[in-house]
Amino acid sequence: MTVAPDPISSVPTDLWLGGKQTPASGAARFAVLDPATGEELTTVADATSADAIEALDLASAAQASWAATPARERSDILRRAFDLLSSRVEDFAAVMTAEMGKSLKESRGEVAYGAEFLRWFSEEAVRIGGRFAQAPAGNGQILVTKNPVGPVLAVTPWNFPLAMGTRKIAPALAAGCTVIVKPAEDTPLTMLLLGQVFADAGLPAGVLSILPTSDAAAVSGPLMDDSRLRKVTFTGSTGVGKLLVKNAADRLLRTSMELGGNAPFIVFDDADIDAAVDGAMLAKMRNGGEACTAANRLYVADTVREEFTAKLTERIAALTVGPGHADGTDIGPLVNAKQLATVTALVDDAVAKGARVRTGGSAQGGAGFFFTPTVLDDVPADARLLRDEIFGPVAAIVGFGTEDEAIAAANDTQYGLVSYFYTRDLDRAMRVSAKLDAGMVGVNRGAISDAAAPFGGVKESGFGREGGSEGIDEYLETKYIALQ
Numbered sequence: 001m002t003v004a005p006d007p008i009s010s011v012p013t014d015l016w017l018g019g020k021q022t023p024a025s026g027a028a029r030f031a032v033l034d035p036a037t038g039e040e041l042t043t044v045a046d047a048t049s050a051d052a053i054e055a056l057d058l059a060s061a062a063q064a065s066w067a068a069t070p071a072r073e074r075s076d077i078l079r080r081a082f083d084l085l086s087s088r089v090e091d092f093a094a095v096m097t098a099e100m101g102k103s104l105k106e107s108r109g110e111v112a113y114g115a116e117f118l119r120w121f122s123e124e125a126v127r128i129g130g131r132f133a134q135a136p137a138g139n140g141q142i143l144v145t146k147n148p149v150g151p152v153l154a155v156t157p158w159n160f161p162l163a164m165g166t167r168k169i170a171p172a173l174a175a176g177c178t179v180i181v182k183p184a185e186d187t188p189l190t191m192l193l194l195g196q197v198f199a200d201a202g203l204p205a206g207v208l209s210i211l212p213t214s215d216a217a218a219v220s221g222p223l224m225d226d227s228r229l230r231k232v233t234f235t236g237s238t239g240v241g242k243l244l245v246k247n248a249a250d251r252l253l254r255t256s257m258e259l260g261g262n263a264p265f266i267v268f269d270d271a272d273i274d275a276a277v278d279g280a281m282l283a284k285m286r287n288g289g290e291a292c293t294a295a296n297r298l299y300v301a302d303t304v305r306e307e308f309t310a311k312l313t314e315r316i317a318a319l320t321v322g323p324g325h326a327d328g329t330d331i332g333p334l335v336n337a338k339q340l341a342t343v344t345a346l347v348d349d350a351v352a353k354g355a356r357v358r359t360g361g362s363a364q365g366g367a368g369f370f371f372t373p374t375v376l377d378d379v380p381a382d383a384r385l386l387r388d389e390i391f392g393p394v395a396a397i398v399g400f401g402t403e404d405e406a407i408a409a410a411n412d413t414q415y416g417l418v419s420y421f422y423t424r425d426l427d428r429a430m431r432v433s434a435k436l437d438a439g440m441v442g443v444n445r446g447a448i449s450d451a452a453a454p455f456g457g458v459k460e461s462g463f464g465r466e467g468g469s470e471g472i473d474e475y476l477e478t479k480y481i482a483l484q
Helices: 049-068 071-086 089-100 104-127 163-175 189-200 216-225 238-249 273-289 305-317 337-352 403-411 426-435 471-475
Strands: 015-017 020-022 029-034 039-045 131-134 141-148 152-155 179-182 208-210 231-235 254-258 263-267 295-301 356-359 374-377 394-400 418-422 440-443 476-483
Touching: 015 049, 015 189, 029 089, 039 189, 049 141, 049 179, 049 208, 049 216, 071 089, 071 104, 071 163, 071 189, 089 104, 089 189, 104 163, 104 273, 104 471, 152 163, 152 216, 163 179, 163 189, 163 231, 163 471, 179 216, 189 208, 216 238, 231 238, 231 471, 238 254, 263 273, 263 403, 273 295, 273 305, 273 394, 273 418, 295 305, 295 403, 305 356, 305 374, 305 394, 337 374, 337 394, 394 403, 403 418, 403 426, 426 440, 471 476
Parallel strands: 152 179, 152 231, 179 208, 231 254, 263 295, 263 418, 295 394, 374 394, 418 440
Antiparallel strands: 015 020, 015 208, 029 039, 131 141, 141 476, 356 374
């Protein structure tokens, strides 16, 4: 079903402060573009440093009462938000597709995934524990409690504008923290709509603020310099993450960083090739390749490489490219002109160095930011796309001879978010999983994200975990009380 042409008419477009829409202090606004056409969808309020401090004033004023709110009440609010969000799948999907470009099918999937964090952490809110023990020396008791960190700044990316928000907001609220969200400039509408959902769910005013802005530093800088802010959680590029960590060091702010990825996808010679192709389609083409978990480098055993490449090429060449809201669209546009230029440059570089184009290979031209789904074979070791995160619908295939060669190539990156591989051999599955240098490993699976599992990386893919029972710990401080 094709959505109505104006899916954003009821979306809040001002700042979200004090549980309601509020104009920016400077009255400025910035445009949100439709990546399928490059044209303006609407404008939103452009937050300033003064708005950031107002949001922190509200968060600080609400922090003590929200932390003291019984865990069951916090849980109930999150559960109501889950129910409300789940009842508005089509509304949220239409808004996401309009501002980010992904197909409606992908957007609906993100609503389901994003909502699951609200449900999961509604359950975790009532399971925050501690411990009590006798001191081994016999001179007293040890009491350990877990307490909310305090006001949190959450900086979210454009590629999953709902789920990357709920993955941070839900555990923070469950832990008893107030939250200020700075959504990506390209995709603020989805998060503003979520603010209304939380208000309808009964979240007290001031506990959640949402600050779209065209100047991220103007918002994050004053907040991180203020002693009332206690934590920063960020999902985005490694470069920006490093800057935030450096800025956080001055005040020793708690930080969680979910940064870039360069995921390898290994197909061993004993793999079920058809299953591996299915997995590669998920790992590579989900979200049009605009995902930190996307398979960036496909290492395929030389003995099965042509079979795998031919089957993958056939599947990718059959994908339908078009506006996300159109019937039958598989792959929508890239998010903006900058991203289109980046993908084009990386593909051109690989081809110039000898990579073979099996399908696609170029931007589509015309209106919007479309890139044809692409398969590259015989990709040389010095191609930039084997080093740089491509964030687009491009599968780069490289052959290998031995298991050790595949593992070495997979680990030859500064990133370490996720690795995938396919094999029928259980011993190999355990052996390779242990040797891959990544925070997450998918074995015979092309999609691994789960609200009940800890998500995060190693090396320059960041630190901290989101989701799972581990996710709420990022928003809790441990206190030791010595009892006589």
